[in-house]
Amino acid sequence: MRYSSFLSSCLIICLFHSCKSSLNISVLRPASVDIPKNVKKMVVLNNTLLRNKTSKAVVEGILTGEQLYGDKNASLACVNALVRGINNSKMYSASYRGEKEVLNFDNSVNWEAVKEICDKENAEILVSLDFFDTNSGLGAKVLGGVNQVAGTAHFSIYFPIEQLLISDFVVTDYKATGAASPSLHPLAVINDAVVKSELLVAVGETVGAKASSEIVPTWIWVNRMFYIGGGRELRFTKHLIRNGNWDMAEQKLIELTGSIKDRKVRKANYNLAMVKEAQGDLESAIKYAEIAAFTFNDKHAAAYLPILKMRQNDEARLAYQLQPENK
Numbered sequence: 317m318r319y320s321s322f323l324s325s326c327l328i329i330c331l332f333h334s335c336k337s338s339l340n341i342s343v344l345r346p347a348s349v350d351i352p353k354n355v356k357k358m359v360v361l362n363n364t365l366l367r368n369k370t371s372k373a374v375v376e377g378i379l380t381g382e383q384l385y386g387d388k389n390a391s392l393a394c395v396n397a398l399v400r401g402i403n404n405s406k407m408y409s410a411s412y413r414g415e416k417e418v419l420n421f422d423n424s425v426n427w428e429a430v431k432e433i434c435d436k437e438n439a440e441i442l443v444s445l446d447f448f449d450t451n452s453g454l455g456a457k458v459l460g461g462v463n464q465v466a467g468t469a470h471f472s473i474y475f476p477i478e479q480l481l482i483s484d485f486v487v488t489d490y491k492a493t494g495a496a497s498p499s500l501h502p503l504a505v506i507n508d509a510v511v512k513s514e515l516l517v518a519v520g521e522t523v524g525a526k527a528s529s530e531i532v533p534t535w536i537w538v539n540r541m542f543y544i545g546g547g548r549e550l551r552f553t554k555h556l557i558r559n560g561n562w563d564m565a566e567q568k569l570i571e572l573t574g575s576i577k578d579r580k581v582r583k584a585n586y587n588l589a590m591v592k593e594a595q596g597d598l599e600s601a602i603k604y605a606e607i608a609a610f611t612f613n614d615k616h617a618a619a620y621l622p623i624l625k626m627r628q629n630d631e632a633r634l635a636y637q638l639q640p641e642n643k
Contacts, residue, residue: 335545339558340537341594346633348530349483351408352475353639357439358410358531360399364391364448365415389513391448393520394469394527398443401528407638408532411437418444418474431476441482442474443531448523450516465512466490467519471527487527491519533637541616542590543583550583557587562595582612589620598628 365388395412402410418429430442447470467489473482528534544554549572556565569591572584589605592598602624608617 335543336541337544337554337558338539338541340539342535343538343627344634345529345534345536346630346637347533348485349473350633350637351441351482351531352478355408355440357437358402358408358441358443359433359437359439360395360402360410360412361414361416361418361433361442361444362391362395362412363415363417363444363446364388366417387448387450387516390450390467390516390520390523391445391469393517394448394467394524395445397521397524398445398527398531401525402532405528405532405534408441410443411439413437418442425474425479425481427474427476427479430474434476440475440477442476444472444474446470446472446484448520450519464490464492465515465519467516467523469523469527471530473531483530485527485530487523487530489519489522489526491515491522533634540590540593542587546580546583547577550580550587553587557591560594562591566591566595578612582608582614585612586614586617586620589617589624593624593627598624598631602628 399410399412402408413433416429416433418426418433420426434440434442447468449468451464451466469487470484471487472484474480475482542554542557544551549568553565553568553572556562556568566588569584569588572580573588575581575584585604585608589601589603589608592601592604602621605617605621605624608614609621
């Protein structure tokens with residue numbers, strides 16, 4: 317009897333999961349930083365190089381076991397990835413101009429220096445990488461069974477025309493390799509140093525790319541669930557949705573909302589919400605999700621609604637960031 321009940325439970329679980337599927341759709345995520353209108357060009361500095369030249373940086377490397385100049389190589393990869401990300405956006409152009417101190421001794425901004433750099437580059441914005449650090453100690457470091465190198469960067473964005481610090485933000489990311497032994501044997505240390513030298517550059521590029529998404533809108537992939545079980549009609553729309561045939565899927569799902577079976581209507585409204593999001597019509601997506609959630613008590617629609625409303629808020633911010641003056 318217990319064995320039979322167990323099989324029945326497994327069958328119910330399998331049927332439940334087989335009623336749903338998922339796919340990835342691309343959405344444009346707004347930048348975290350609102351760049352002033354009429355900005356065309358940015359100049360990027362790597363002022364971590366000033367820090368890495370000091371004897372203090374050498375002492376830190378010895379005490380922590382970090383590779384000497386490893387953070388320097390990572391920071392160079394970081395600013396190159398940042399410049400590449402900004403240029404790829406087609407909204408602005410960006411150029412890298414090495415190092416140049418833009419702070420006074422009391423850490424206040426030297427606006428004359430900022431303006432001079434921007435004027436030379438015919439740029440309106442200056443982006444400075446002020447700090448870059450990694451956790452890449454010598455010897456195989458194991459974190460959760462995985463050898464990881466984490467990178468943390470601090471950026472400042474200056475707008476000299478108004479003498480305004482637009483934003484300063486921190487970006488952290490990491491790269492992982494296979495599990496490693498925590499051995500300090502010379503051969504293990506040498507092997508670890510070689511691997512981490514490559515990882516330092518890789519994590520620098522990752523952090524720089526992530527930083528560019530703070531400054532320019534970025535296309536990302538998001539995963540969305542949809543119903544496929546509940547009748548032949550819903551199963552038919554599965555192929556339309558997976559192939560991105562949104563208009564025909566919408567037509568078939570609207571027909572299903574006239575069904576006399578509440579279950580079909582509930583699932584059709586939920587799927588319509590997902591289809592309308594994929595089409596870029598967030599207002600209609602929210603309308604269908606609300607019907608599924610509030611009229612038919614669909615828990616997935618209730619969880620989906622905050623996501624759609626957050627995306628609607630993002631659309632308002634994108635409308636500002638993508639105005640012609642900002643392109």
